[in-house]
Amino acid sequence: MLQLQPWLYRLLLPESRHSLRQRLLIILLVPLMLLLVFNSLITYAGALIYSNRVHDDSLTSDALTLQQMLATQDPDGRISPQARFLLEYDPGGHNYYSYFSVRSARHGLLAGNNTLQPPAGLGRLSDVPRLYDVHLGHRSLRAASVTMPNTRDPGDILTVTVAETLRDRHLVARQILLLSIPAQAVLILAVFLLVWFGVRTGLRQLDPLSARLALREHDLSPIGETGVPVEILPLTRTIDELFARLRNMLALQERFIADAAHQLRTPLAGLRVHAERAQAHPDPATVSDSLQHIRQLIERANRTSSQLLALTRAQSTEPDAAASTRLDLAELIPDLVRRRVHEALAAGIDLGYDGPAEPQWIEADSHTLQELLDNLIDNGLRYAGRGASMTITLAREDANICLGVEDNGPGVPDEWLARLGERFFRVPGCQAEGSGLGLAIVQRIAERHHGSVRYRSGDAGGFRVEVRFPAT
Template sequence: MNQWRWGRRSLRTRLLTTVMVPLMALLLLNSLITYVGALFYANHVHDRNLIDDSLTLMQMMATESPDGRVSRQAQFLLEYEPQEHNDFSVFSRAHGLIAGNPSLQPPDGLFKEGNEAQLYDVQIDNHALRAASIQMTNPHDASDLLEVSVAETLHDRRTEARQILLLSIPAQTLLIFAAFLLVWLGVRTGLRQLGPLTTQLANREHDLAPIGDEDVPAEILPLTRTVDDLFGRLRDMLALHERFIADAAHQLRTPLAGLSVHAERAKASSDPATIADALHHIQRLIQRANRTSNQLLALTRAQTTTHEAGDSEPLNLAILIPELAGQRVHEAIAANIDLGYDGPSGPLWIDGDRHRLQEMLDNLIDNGLRYAGNGALMTVVLSRHGDDICLAVEDNGPGVPPAWIERLGERFFRVPGSAEEGSGLGLAIVQRIAEWHGAKVRYFAAGVKSGLRVEIVFPAIRESDRLV
């Protein structure tokens, strides 16, 4: 158990890891930026110093070198570098190299306008150097130009950039650590807000009331709303189960009581006629209980109004309804009822469930077979009215008094005075299945004086929507 707990993912760990990894990457990026910036600054300072050295050498050539030579002391200062060797050169346009390293010669075209110092990169003996050159008039020959150049290695520049980087890394690391510590404290404090919610849920026993949005952090709202939706589905499911149990107890009480009475009759009597009559009643009550239980299950399924993916599909009622009605013709013939169909030849598409539609049509036909009467006419009618599709089942039986029309579709409601046995669930099942399909159920008198017409009006789907 402990191993399972340690192996479980921690939200705190994931949050801190999510923050720490970018912070470390930010430290590396900041170090790179710091080094590039320090190198840029070092280059700028050293370039300025190179220009100053070239100007100093030019001044010295103009004032302190009457023979055009550079003193040994000045040469030492110009070339001195603790780690590597710097260079200088003085070239004459007329006489060539006057002093310094012959390899350090400014490239052609370097001086385009004026006599300002120019900076450039050069390779000498496989060493990269940065050089500054300036032009001046030869003080001993006014017709001649001198090109004075001073170059240094890049070692000092890079060393200074690294030193700046090394000085900044501890401060940056400390700053990142402080930021991580603040994030850790923030995450820890933020996760504590889940405590009251956890306590609230833990203290519930059978309470499925919504958690609500009050005092719930915005980041947790999607989770609590999902839990509220789950609670709602559980409440509906429990209510459905409780209703089923209550309905079953209500409907099966009478058949079970009758079974007990007729079983006692058969047990107490030795008369074969009495025993046969009791067994006949027992058989009828068993059939009634069986039908009632089946209808209760069908009603429970129909009361599930939640649509899941794949529950419905495009159905062509012009093909489906004649097929389903044709399966009941033999029962209609046995009941001496003329069952027919009237509908268009073109397609009538709805979005529905085949099994639920079959259950609905079977209950409508059962209702007609049970109450229309011997020799009655019953017709299944399918038609289209604008954007709606109407499925109707009508008969010319005794019908329903206008006072009771509005109550059709209620659970366990049976028209007073009806001689036929029934559970009062058939039209209730039709009502629930119609609601599942987003359809409306309407009841009318089929004729002027008699009969009943039940209409289910479905929303049609367009051909383009069916093909998507």
């Protein structure tokens, strides 16, 4: 279908808010008008062809008639009054101008217009007139020439030529066009009215859907496809997808509020207790001890809130396509590990890396991937214990790239491995501080990147986490 440019819409629809009905009518009206113009050109061309054919037949007839008159009445080449009347007769009164000439091959012009020349190559006797175009001054003419023997000079050939201007031909074509345009305009107007009625009737099918949506307040359930016209199913499906994303966002928001209230209740209660203790016992030792506990509780609350935000971001349905890039894990992972070496040494843990030198490409968001590795390293530093070692490994496995984090700490009993990755789950009996959100964040980030997470005991005891990403 014809594509209309935006400037044409602004010209035809100057209002700031455009109507879909008006757009559809314009899209249909403009091609109809162009069709009228094109059809008029075709009609004019056809009428001109018809007019040329009729006038060519008349011109040929005039040439043959003049030939017969010369053969029977004017052997010396003079034009009789009857022949001259025939050539100059204009039945329509259009003043379209006619010209003639009679030429002898031996004696030159015998009668008529000296500048009207016969066509080149017309030297043999022929009873069939030849039609051709010729210019006489500033006028374009259509001419017909026929030859005949000169009865007064045996061996001589006379060439009879008659010509006329093209004015009458174009006049007839324009008259035919003017007669056809009203009928075409009425037909196109009728088609336009039918299209307008059809568009108006068709768009009324959107009214029930609009009424259904208007009745909703906080209902984000899918619209569905019942009673929806096929043409707008893509629109309703897109709206349903939007509703699904909104439901997911609201659910994440409610879950975040509930989790924050649950996780921050204990630190806030502790802050209140130690603040009251410092007020009740203002001696320096008690105040210093209370401030130390308050600082630890603030750090715990800060870490918990940061992990809650990270978990909420990781629980969104899809990664940001604009932020995803092609990353080389063989270059990125060692750099991230080097940043955590000093922290590991302070915790008494030997942190190392073992991986290939060749590039290992995946499609991922570098920020969230760094967050995933930081949580894995934090988990090892928190639970492996002083004196333990932790190794970050990277390996290619068929169509996947496996990122592993393994330590030789106390490990996790097999019966609890299946629950790792659940929000707020902590292995019973574990004395180290934590919120139970680190592995949940790792799980969600891996899923967002179409990866998987596996928890198992290490090869030499301890604990091992394996995250697999599709290689690119």
